[in-house]
Amino acid sequence: MTQVIVETGNRVAGLACKAARVKVVAAYPITPQTTVVEQIAEDVEAGRLDAKYVRVESEHSAMAACIGAAVGGVRTFTASSAHGLALMHEMLHWASAARLPIVMAVVNRAMGPPWNIWADFSDSLSQRDTGWIQFYCADNQEIFDTTIQAYKLCEDKRVFMPAMVCFEGFILSHTSMPVKIPDQKEIDDFLPPYNPPWLLDVDNPVTHGSIVYPEWYMEFRYFMYEAMENARRLIPEIDREYGKRFGIDYGGHVEKYRCEDADLIILSMGTIGSEAKLAVENLRKQGRKVGAARIRVFRPFPKEEILNLAKNAQMLTVIDRQVSYGMEGPLHTEVKASLYSHEDSPLTAGFIAGLGGRDVTIHDIEMMVNKSFKSLQAGRVEKEVEWVGLRE
Amino acid sequence: MAKAPQKMRDLPLTPLSKPSVASTGKTGSWRTFKPTIDLAKCTKCRICWVYCPEACVELDAQNVPRINYDYCKGCGVCAHECPMKIITMEREGGA
Numbered sequence: 080m081t082q083v084i085v086e087t088g089n090r091v092a093g094l095a096c097k098a099a100r101v102k103v104v105a106a107y108p109i110t111p112q113t114t115v116v117e118q119i120a121e122d123v124e125a126g127r128l129d130a131k132y133v134r135v136e137s138e139h140s141a142m143a144a145c146i147g148a149a150v151g152g153v154r155t156f157t158a159s160s161a162h163g164l165a166l167m168h169e170m171l172h173w174a175s176a177a178r179l180p181i182v183m184a185v186v187n188r189a190m191g192p193p194w195n196i197w198a199d200f201s202d203s204l205s206q207r208d209t210g211w212i213q214f215y216c217a218d219n220q221e222i223f224d225t226t227i228q229a230y231k232l233c234e235d236k237r238v239f240m241p242a243m244v245c246f247e248g249f250i251l252s253h254t255s256m257p258v259k260i261p262d263q264k265e266i267d268d269f270l271p272p273y274n275p276p277w278l279l280d281v282d283n284p285v286t287h288g289s290i291v292y293p294e295w296y297m298e299f300r301y302f303m304y305e306a307m308e309n310a311r312r313l314i315p316e317i318d319r320e321y322g323k324r325f326g327i328d329y330g331g332h333v334e335k336y337r338c339e340d341a342d343l344i345i346l347s348m349g350t351i352g353s354e355a356k357l358a359v360e361n362l363r364k365q366g367r368k369v370g371a372a373r374i375r376v377f378r379p380f381p382k383e384e385i386l387n388l389a390k391n392a393q394m395l396t397v398i399d400r401q402v403s404y405g406m407e408g409p410l411h412t413e414v415k416a417s418l419y420s421h422e423d424s425p426l427t428a429g430f431i432a433g434l435g436g437r438d439v440t441i442h443d444i445e446m447m448v449n450k451s452f453k454s455l456q457a458g459r460v461e462k463e464v465e466w467v468g469l470r471e
Numbered sequence: 472m473a474k475a476p477q478k479m480r481d482l483p484l485t486p487l488s489k490p491s492v493a494s495t496g497k498t499g500s501w502r503t504f505k506p507t508i509d510l511a512k513c514t515k516c517r518i519c520w521v522y523c524p525e526a527c528v529e530l531d532a533q534n535v536p537r538i539n540y541d542y543c544k545g546c547g548v549c550a551h552e553c554p555m556k557i558i559t560m561e562r563e564g565g566a
Contacts, residue, residue, distance in 0.1 A: 178485045239484060289488045298479045
């Protein structure tokens with residue numbers, strides 16, 4: 080039976096892990112991720128989840144243990160944040176190149192120093208090129224649904240890649256909201272047991288991850304590139320199927336809000352995307368034709384969807400909760416790269432906002448939009464990268 | 472040995488290899504120091520057999536250890552671990 084519960088984002092991530100019937104969880108606690116794995120440990124201890132919970136001495140070991148379990152042919156889960164995720168870095172490459180469908184909750188937190196436990200995307204976006212699929216959620220329901228969808232996607236034989244389900248620390252991780260948990264039988268039906276392509280089998284031994292000389296290395300990398308292109312195609316399909324079964328879907332790669340007739344579209348990720356919808360409502364009342372598009376998947380990056388948005392809009396306002404030092408916000412870079420081959424591309428304006436957990440309010444977003452409209456009138460963007468709310 | 476791949480689609484998704492005998496040849500030629508067991512004093516404890524990282528200490532039917540010099544790289548782990556201290560490491564070529 081479908082249940083409606085009121086729970087924190089972290090608990091919902093744990094409940095999704097339970098609903099996915101994960102068999103091995105290896106994790107190391109770090110704020111703000113801690114309660115994800117703390118409560119999974121309780122589930123295992125109380126017999127509510129039939130899984131092996133492995134306590135480890137670091138995040139590097141947590142991912143290594145997940146890799147071992149996944150090679151063994153079982154569904155695995157872990158969770159981390161910020162410096163913990165950074166410590167995993169080497170093993171993240173291993174997991175994807177070994178083609179293991181591990182799913183990890185990343186509770187987004189700023190990197191230090193200055194020491195800061197609040198939200199931004201500097202942790203997960205720093206892992207962009209590790210070969211992990213990256214989802215970004217805007218509410219607790221989406222954390223649950225995306226986690227289930229992520230297993231479905233990662234375990235598809237055309238993909239076999241790992242995925243991060245990212246959501247902002249405290250804004251979602253420690254905030255309770257109503258979440259619909261579908262019937263377990265229906266989830267089992269949507270997500271059958273993992274059918275691994277290889278096993279650690281003592282009767283039929285193989286070496287995993289053996290050396291490959293330059294004559295053959297590139298081919299393995301091409302397989303990963305190809306898997307990501309397959310994932311790009313499958314993400315909307317899986318989202319639609321999920322929607323048909325459970326009544327909620329997210330529009331695939333990009334959640335669009337009033338974009339059809341918009342002159343200007345606000346592009347963002349995570350909870351800023353929810354705030355942007357409210358800003359759109361206010362701005363529409365003032366006669367501004369504004370829409371909002373929330374990028375749910377950063378890898379594979381939805382370049383075609385960005386191109387489609389650009390067909391009618393004259394201006395894209397890109398809000399980044401992260402900065403790539405020496406360039407700009409990473410979302411802004413990707414958006415512009417997606418538009419490059421398009422004639423009559425809209426103007427883009429990049430805003431850096433909300434680092435280290437600073438609030439990005441409706442008012443802030445309206446200010447960014449109004450500034451962008453001025454640039455549009457002038458026909459050029461004066462300041463390509465603008466930091467929002469600096470205390471000058 | 473398994474058939475060598477001819478084209479990309481012959482490969483597995485990720486490197487997986489089946490066990491085979493020394494696909495890179497007789498790696499014993501890499502050895503600088505050669506271990507020798509004084510079998511007269513050997514207690515057949517099998518510690519050398521357990522510890523050899525290259526699995527080139529072989530046991531005969533009576534558990535007497537023999538080193539396979541075709542593949543022993545001379546790391547000296549067996550000599551270090553031998554509780555009787557009867558494995559000696561000598562430089563190859565007697566230099």
